Amino acid sequence: xxxxxxxxxxxxxxxxxxxxxxxxxxxxxxxxxxxxxxxxxxxxxxxxxxxxxxxxxxxxxxxxxxxxxxxxxxxxxxxxxxxxxxxxxxxxxxxxxxxxxxxxxxxxxxxxxxx
Amino acid sequence: xxxxxxxxxxxxxxxxxxxxxxxxxxxxxxxxxxxxxxxxxxxxxxxxxxxxxxxxxxxxxxxxxxxxxxxxxxxxxxxxxxxxxxxxxxxxxxxxxxxxxxxxxxxxxxxxxx
Numbered sequence: 001x002x003x004x005x006x007x008x009x010x011x012x013x014x015x016x017x018x019x020x021x022x023x024x025x026x027x028x029x030x031x032x033x034x035x036x037x038x039x040x041x042x043x044x045x046x047x048x049x050x051x052x053x054x055x056x057x058x059x060x061x062x063x064x065x066x067x068x069x070x071x072x073x074x075x076x077x078x079x080x081x082x083x084x085x086x087x088x089x090x091x092x093x094x095x096x097x098x099x100x101x102x103x104x105x106x107x108x109x110x111x112x113x114x115x
Numbered sequence: 116x117x118x119x120x121x122x123x124x125x126x127x128x129x130x131x132x133x134x135x136x137x138x139x140x141x142x143x144x145x146x147x148x149x150x151x152x153x154x155x156x157x158x159x160x161x162x163x164x165x166x167x168x169x170x171x172x173x174x175x176x177x178x179x180x181x182x183x184x185x186x187x188x189x190x191x192x193x194x195x196x197x198x199x200x201x202x203x204x205x206x207x208x209x210x211x212x213x214x215x216x217x218x219x220x221x222x223x224x225x226x227x228x229x
Contacts (some may be wrong), residue, residue: 004157037218042204042207044158044220090157094216099202102148102171103207 002027002072006106013081014114021076021109023091031093033074036102038088047089050074060086069089086113117142118222119193119208128196136191136224140208141211146170148188148218149181150205158205164189193226 007022025031025062035047055067065076074091091106118130120139128134140147146165150158164183165190183189187208193200207218 017143042224046217046219049217096202101209102160102173102220103150103158104165105150105162107157 001095002031002095002104004091004104004106006089006091006109008109009032009090009107010110010112015083017082018079019076019078019085019111021091021111022090022092023074023076023106024072025074025104026072027093027095031040031090031095034092034094035059035063035074035076036090036092036105038090040087040107044062044090047076048062081111081113081115085111085114087111119222121204121206121224123224123227124222125225125227125229128210129229130195130196133192133194134196135216136193136206136226138189138191138206138208139178140187140189140206143200143206144210145187146209146216147183147187148207149189149191149207150187150207151175153206154202158194161191171191176218177191190197196228198228201226 005024033050036044037047038044048057050057050067057101058064063078067074088108090108092103095099122137127220148163149161161175162172163170167183178194180192203223205223206221207220209216
């Protein structure tokens with residue numbers, strides 16, 4: 001069964017600092033990869049996704065992620081964080097079994113951005 | 116265009132009771148998935164419904180059951196509630212486009228079992 005590991009549980013950054021959140025998955029086949037964000041009091045929202053093609057994907061709010069197949073990684077990056085980026089970030093992977101799909105999530109990384 | 120909606124928002128139940136949670140998918144979506152998110156954890160897949168049939172199931176006991184209606188809305192039922200069932204229950208809807216699914220999440224139902 002596939003699994004997802006997020007190495008950082010709690011990250012504290014000052015505004016304008018650069019961000020990189022790690023994500024590794026364990027599955028040797030074809031996967032689709034996602035980063036979701038959960039702002040305080042809000043529901044899960046899709047930040048970005050990788051299905052195929054260019055391994056560097058750009059998402060909303062200036063976020064990007066790079067899929068490195070050889071490392072089974074899909075790290076999330078942002079060059080300069082803002083206070084409003086304070087949230088919980090979840091990496092997730094999908095493999096398809098026929099037509100069904102389920103998302104397998106990591107345990108999440110809480111990002112706290114200080115002014 | 117309304118997104119995924121869930122009801123109720125919060126629910127408090129006693130051990131041993133039964134609960135039903137409801138989900139209306141995003142317009143045009145025909146697939147509904149349910150997830151359980153315990154405090155401090157990532158969401159865990161419970162099951163997925165398509166064309167009123169359970170298509171895939173995660174590692175949850177038979178106490179967890181579901182249903183999908185012809186209008187694609189869905190219910191999650193949990194019988195014989197345990198304290199450990201206290202969690203945020205998330206519904207996600209999706210549709211097959213371009214060779215894959217993209218799941219949209221609702222706000223969740225916070226279930227507290229006392």
